[in-house]
Amino acid sequence: MSVDKAFRDMIRNEIDAQLKPLRDVVSRLEAGTADLDALRNVAERLAPLAEVVGPLFGAQAPAGKPGRRGPGRPPSRATLSVAAPAAGKRRGRKPAAGAEGARDCAIRGCGKPSRTKGYCAAHYQKLRMLEKTNRRPAAWKDYAEPNSVEDIKLPRGRAASKALAAAAQAGSAG
Ligand SMILES: [Zn+2]
Incomplete structure (x- = not known):
């Protein structure tokens, strides 16, 4: 269980780092100086992260690609830094001419x-x-x-x- 705990700690640290801009925005919101664009930026930055770590903490993954990780195999740090591809990107054949x-x-x-x-x-x-x-x-x-x-x-x-x-x-x- 200690490996699991260390892993979770690592993830928490990662999230803390990622959440710093959010905290900044929140404090600015409290100060009444935040703009909505900044908030939106943070939300966009967090979206891929949430997709990766969400399932670990029992959160529902956002609709989209299902996690492909095997059971019991923790994702590497590299996985965390890979941004999820933009949703809605279409694949497949060109539309018929x-x-x-x-x-x-x-x-x-x-x-x-x-x-x-x-x-x-x-x-x-x-x-x-x-x-x-x-x-x-x-x-x-x-x-x-x-x-x-x-x-x-x-x-x-x-x-x-x-x-x-x-x-x-x-x-x-x-
Ligand atoms: Zn011909």
Whole structure:
């Protein structure tokens, strides 16, 4: 039990240190010179601390992430100094691109809904390939107007290898 007591003493000291600004504000409140902003600052500073040590003293943890500590394992001092992440921070996927998908692919005559940067999945693949092989036409802009960009026919067979080689050459030259 002595370890437990020492630990609690340590926590109390920590809290005392953290509470000093609060005491300052309280004394200023009593003197009638405190402003509400100072009080709010202190409350914000204490929020993460309360979240960490609250459960130790039987207080209800504020709504939010549940404590993940295993039973009987005291948190290290480091845990105390880590500020809780701001609540309400959203995680996860980006919201679906509302504008995209509603419009058509930028390639003329394609007619498929655009998926990325104004291009349908297939044409975006093609764009990426052209870009990678240094052959992206100037007209294939990001977010080009729907149905406005002329598709290009890629050479096949030997002509394709020649085109690729030429493009690679141009790319390394400039
Ligand atoms: Zn398309």
